[in-house]
Amino acid sequence: MKDFGYRVAVDVAGAVAAVAAEPGARFLGGGTNLVDLMRSGVEHPDTLVDITRLPLDAVDELPDGGLRIGALVRNSDLAAHPAVRRRYPVLAQAVLSGASGQLRNMATVGGNLLQRTRCAYFYDQATACNRREPGSGCGAIGGFTRTHAILGTSPSCLATHPSDMCVALAALDAVVEVESVRGTRRVPLLDLHRLPGDTPHQETVLEPDELVTAVELPAAEVAAVSRYRKVRDRASYAFALVSVAAGLVVRDGAVVAVRLALGGVATKPWRAVEAERVLTGAPATEDSFRAAADAELATAVVQEDNGFKVELARRTIVATLHRLATEGSAA
Amino acid sequence: MTQAPPAAVDTAGVLGRPVDRVDGTAKTSGAVRFSTDYPYPDLAHAALVCATVARGRIISIDTAAATALPGVLAVLTHENAPTMNPPRAVTLLDLSTMAASSTVNVLNTDEVHWDGQPVAVAVATSPEAAAEAAALVRVDYQASPSAVDFDAALPDAVEQKNSMLAPAGGSKGDAERALAEAAVSVDLRFTTPGHNHNALEPHGTTAAWVGDELTVHDGTQSIEWTRRHLAHRFGVPVSNVRVIAPFVGGGFGGKARVWPGTVLAVLAARATGRPVRLLLTREAVYRTVGGRTPSVQRVALGATASGRLTALVHTSTTLTGRAGGSPEQVVSQSRHLYAAKHMLLRQSQVTLDLLPNTSMRAPGEAIGTYALEAAIDELAHRLDLDPVELRLRNEPERDPLDGKRFSHRRLRAALEVGAARFGWAGRSPDPRSMRDGRWLVGWGVAAAYHPSWQLPAALTLRLSADGSVVLRSALHEMGMGTATAQAQIVAHELGVPFESVRVEHGDSALPSGPPAGGSAQTASLAAAVLSVCAELRGAVHALARRSGSPLGRRPLAGLAARDGGLFGPDGGETYVEVLTRAGRAHLDASVGGGSRLRRFADQARFMTRLALDGRRWVRAASGAHFCEVRVDPDTGEVRVSRWVGVFDIGTVVNAKTAASQLRGGIVMGLGLALGEHTLVDPRTGRIMNANLSEYHVPVHADVPELDVSFLDDPDPTMPLGVLGAGEVGITGVGGAVANAVFHATGRRVYDLPITLDKLL
Numbered sequence A: 001m002k003d004f005g006y007r008v009a010v011d012v013a014g015a016v017a018a019v020a021a022e023p024g025a026r027f028l029g030g031g032t033n034l035v036d037l038m039r040s041g042v043e044h045p046d047t048l049v050d051i052t053r054l055p056l057d058a059v060d061e062l063p064d065g066g067l068r069i070g071a072l073v074r075n076s077d078l079a080a081h082p083a084v085r086r087r088y089p090v091l092a093q094a095v096l097s098g099a100s101g102q103l104r105n106m107a108t109v110g111g112n113l114l115q116r117t118r119c120a121y122f123y124d125q126a127t128a129c130n131r132r133e134p135g136s137g138c139g140a141i142g143g144f145t146r147t148h149a150i151l152g153t154s155p156s157c158l159a160t161h162p163s164d165m166c167v168a169l170a171a172l173d174a175v176v177e178v179e180s181v182r183g184t185r186r187v188p189l190l191d192l193h194r195l196p197g198d199t200p201h202q203e204t205v206l207e208p209d210e211l212v213t214a215v216e217l218p219a220a221e222v223a224a225v226s227r228y229r230k231v232r233d234r235a236s237y238a239f240a241l242v243s244v245a246a247g248l249v250v251r252d253g254a255v256v257a258v259r260l261a262l263g264g265v266a267t268k269p270w271r272a273v274e275a276e277r278v279l280t281g282a283p284a285t286e287d288s289f290r291a292a293a294d295a296e297l298a299t300a301v302v303q304e305d306n307g308f309k310v311e312l313a314r315r316t317i318v319a320t321l322h323r324l325a326t327e328g329s330a331a
Numbered sequence B: 001m002t003q004a005p006p007a008a009v010d011t012a013g014v015l016g017r018p019v020d021r022v023d024g025t026a027k028t029s030g031a032v033r034f035s036t037d038y039p040y041p042d043l044a045h046a047a048l049v050c051a052t053v054a055r056g057r058i059i060s061i062d063t064a065a066a067t068a069l070p071g072v073l074a075v076l077t078h079e080n081a082p083t084m085n086p087p088r089a090v091t092l093l094d095l096s097t098m099a100a101s102s103t104v105n106v107l108n109t110d111e112v113h114w115d116g117q118p119v120a121v122a123v124a125t126s127p128e129a130a131a132e133a134a135a136l137v138r139v140d141y142q143a144s145p146s147a148v149d150f151d152a153a154l155p156d157a158v159e160q161k162n163s164m165l166a167p168a169g170g171s172k173g174d175a176e177r178a179l180a181e182a183a184v185s186v187d188l189r190f191t192t193p194g195h196n197h198n199a200l201e202p203h204g205t206t207a208a209w210v211g212d213e214l215t216v217h218d219g220t221q222s223i224e225w226t227r228r229h230l231a232h233r234f235g236v237p238v239s240n241v242r243v244i245a246p247f248v249g250g251g252f253g254g255k256a257r258v259w260p261g262t263v264l265a266v267l268a269a270r271a272t273g274r275p276v277r278l279l280l281t282r283e284a285v286y287r288t289v290g291g292r293t294p295s296v297q298r299v300a301l302g303a304t305a306s307g308r309l310t311a312l313v314h315t316s317t318t319l320t321g322r323a324g325g326s327p328e329q330v331v332s333q334s335r336h337l338y339a340a341k342h343m344l345l346r347q348s349q350v351t352l353d354l355l356p357n358t359s360m361r362a363p364g365e366a367i368g369t370y371a372l373e374a375a376i377d378e379l380a381h382r383l384d385l386d387p388v389e390l391r392l393r394n395e396p397e398r399d400p401l402d403g404k405r406f407s408h409r410r411l412r413a414a415l416e417v418g419a420a421r422f423g424w425a426g427r428s429p430d431p432r433s434m435r436d437g438r439w440l441v442g443w444g445v446a447a448a449y450h451p452s453w454q455l456p457a458a459l460t461l462r463l464s465a466d467g468s469v470v471l472r473s474a475l476h477e478m479g480m481g482t483a484t485a486q487a488q489i490v491a492h493e494l495g496v497p498f499e500s501v502r503v504e505h506g507d508s509a510l511p512s513g514p515p516a517g518g519s520a521q522t523a524s525l526a527a528a529v530l531s532v533c534a535e536l537r538g539a540v541h542a543l544a545r546r547s548g549s550p551l552g553r554r555p556l557a558g559l560a561a562r563d564g565g566l567f568g569p570d571g572g573e574t575y576v577e578v579l580t581r582a583g584r585a586h587l588d589a590s591v592g593g594g595s596r597l598r599r600f601a602d603q604a605r606f607m608t609r610l611a612l613d614g615r616r617w618v619r620a621a622s623g624a625h626f627c628e629v630r631v632d633p634d635t636g637e638v639r640v641s642r643w644v645g646v647f648d649i650g651t652v653v654n655a656k657t658a659a660s661q662l663r664g665g666i667v668m669g670l671g672l673a674l675g676e677h678t679l680v681d682p683r684t685g686r687i688m689n690a691n692l693s694e695y696h697v698p699v700h701a702d703v704p705e706l707d708v709s710f711l712d713d714p715d716p717t718m719p720l721g722v723l724g725a726g727e728v729g730i731t732g733v734g735g736a737v738a739n740a741v742f743h744a745t746g747r748r749v750y751d752l753p754i755t756l757d758k759l760l
């Protein structure tokens, strides 16, 4: 890895000013993704501005009954927070299902939002990748695609967005607060990540000098009856092949509120809008769940190795909604 | 002050006792040094540049940016590297030639033979600068047509020849015909993927030259081979090379041969005139150190309606690198496991432009037992017979292929004891018939089998007048507790307390130990330890006679080594007493080793015995695995929830370290069954998951409690009755899991690893 400068920011204004002043400067959260990418030569910042000492590590109550989560709250602390566990179980479960204990102790909320894909061709300098090197081609197409996306793909890129946390946030209508030398703005989580289109290297709508300061969760009845189901290749320490974040409120046998988001199958945290539309007002039965899953997956585009994800996603959606309807959110 | 009388020394039962390993505290407190922990003044650090084409020629290498980087001492390429001798061809006349991992003289050639072959080494004053310099080297290749797709190459497979060290095929009767005529038969095709080594300690070397004398700290499981290989490559006398490896962070076969990193650390030290440390990155281990071959296997079984095997066919195709690789004996266990009337066993290989394959825990048998044991299970299913019962019905009296005697055979007992421990009788035979809540539950069984070897070993033993004993041998301690176990054998043989025995190991300055491979180290050393202890007892007796000890008047044969000395029914003397009376500070004994001539003689004797023994006996460690899996009916996720393994490893020298070996084998087998898969891009020959994030070994949450036990029955033909324990544990695991998955789901998976997509 090349030599780089390292600075510690002590306040938000200083942090955003430092990164704005230097084109090659980057924010450093827990470093669990950025440092890996620097080691593999994918990223080469000139300066790292360490933001882990900024006072953004609290979880606060919002007046409307929602929560405000500081961008530097560690993943472990977020998953263990009583209010998160009680009112947004899907989020606690999602965060807890990611990475390993050691990584979650380091990883921050802001870093988790902005972690980059695990596509092997993206990481490997010896292969082509449009996301790493615009216009160079996509090494994954025609190669190993078992972990790649079936939703939101383009002929330029099929890389899966790897975050578990973001899938839960997508289901919860989270809003991301960002700050820069130009001021503060709020971006709905669903608008934060871009689809690859023909510019897969542009991953989010943020400018390089924008600092994520917080994530806000609005209050919602459906959030309390929610769960996260992650399907992966081993019992722990693996990325999702398919994951489902779901919330469900059923009254008199009918779905009155539903939230559904998918991970492991899409190029960005995927809100299953079609499925929600089909389900809302429908009877809370396996048939409806299946119809909803089918509606969402109708646009799936599969590769040689990842066709199984359509069936796996369908089954996992149905099973997760079924468990919510019968058992609630107990993990 | 009155002195307490000396406490009676408890030497009874030291053999087999679950003694803690002697290096445990040093390891857990970080006091132990591994190969890249040795400090040297002026130490330089090296990093590899690996080729990104499978086959071709280097047209140009641009090292300007790398060389200009602050701290960089040298960037070595084929254009400026010192000359080395090419690796020697492998010959059975000198087993140390097996150290060569490939035929490529790295950095002395512009040819590229696999994607990942090192083409340059950056040397710098810090590891960071070396790594960055390596990243800055630009290489242009002229690629040549290459063959890297295993599946596509299958039609070109060539039949493998039998070798004394790796038996390949064999036949008896007319198996195909018997198969066609059988009342019940199965004819199945299995595939297993390539695997890579992931020892906790990546391969690493520290090399220092003083003039023409070389000291190498290298994580190796074959010190003597490494020493001879390096002496040859660098054109210096063997006696000028010292290889030091007291502790190795796991080997599993991946450190049995000399891979490019070791050679290049030595080369870099020679070129820069400084001691050099080269610790491979995890990725570089994948790209420069071989692993297990992929395989395609056919297992066809024919049986009578009552479940007697009439036909057994097992054929395999594996790969080897065009620039080297070692044969893997995939069908070996099928020669010995079942009493089939007609047999056909055959191995074929394809040659590809890939990293040479190499030994990886039970090379051949690990994957061969998967296919064979899954086929036996399928046959049992078709016969409507319990799979344990089918195995018992076909348990042979003599070796099924050629009628040789078994040195001893305890597979029946292993199956019966295992079934009882597991509660196998409670199994409901039909697939998909057992459930626990939403989980489908399945129980599976498989046999484990691994041939036993013995290699020559040299060692010396010193008994001192204070009663302490030192065993010295360049044996390999890779975490399995070898030094501890050998100390137990010495304590047992000399009748001294375990605590008084110290073992010096892992240094080519010591008498040479056997390479730690083929599960042969403990048995090989045991043989040498037995004879050196006998020699020492003789020397003590002779000394006693000369110095007028009453002991000298009794015949040695009537004396037992116990209580710290030699004793007959009417008393005796301690070693301390004998040495003190004679005024001797110590007594020495040795076996093996010595002159070059003696080494060749030993080796010739070894090969002769190998041939003779091989003609007389079939010897193996064996066992039975029983396991329970749970499968999520929606997602196909498999979780192993219970495991019972019962093993015959002959005499158990240390119940604790032996159990660890077997548990380790089973855990590695779970990886083979459920996760491990080297993804070689068939378009390029490049490994695409060269990291522990995407190459899935089991994590703790994947491993249930493993109930491991032993029959502890000495093999009458092996020294001390010891059979190997290092590899038998992994054999059969893939079969047991696959069979349990079939029982749970009704789906048999023919292609490892058993990932959930195969069960949807």
Ligand SMILES: Cc1cc2nc3c(=O)[nH]c(=O)nc-3n(C[C@H](O)[C@H](O)[C@H](O)COP(=O)(O)OP(=O)(O)OC[C@H]3O[C@@H](n4cnc5c(N)ncnc54)[C@H](O)[C@@H]3O)c2cc1C
Pocket (backbone or CB within 6 Å): A026, A027, A028, A029, A030, A031, A032, A033, A034, A035, A036, A051, A071, A072, A075, A097, A098, A099, A100, A103, A106, A107, A108, A109, A110, A111, A112, A113, A114, A115, A162, A163, A164, A165, A210, A211, A212, A213, A237, A238, A239, A240, B693
């Ligand atoms: C082996 C391994 C396994 C993993 N498994 C999983 C898994 O199963 N599921 C999962 O979801 N994740 C997994 N992860 C990813 C892990 O969750 C992320 O690495 C982590 O969340 C990143 O957080 P961080 O604070 O370390 O980010 P960093 O590495 O510090 O930063 C990541 C990126 O975000 C930017 N950044 C950080 N903070 C801010 C901010 N406040 N404002 C603006 N930009 C910012 C950085 O500049 C950088 O570009 C795994 C990681 C590893 C290494």
Ligand code: SF4
Pocket (backbone or CB within 6 Å): A117, A119, A120, A121, A122, A128, A129, A130, A131, A132, A137, A138, A139, A140, A141, A156, A157, A158, A159, A200
């Ligand atoms: S899928 Fe996307 S990230 Fe992966 S290689 Fe193709 S362009 Fe790059």
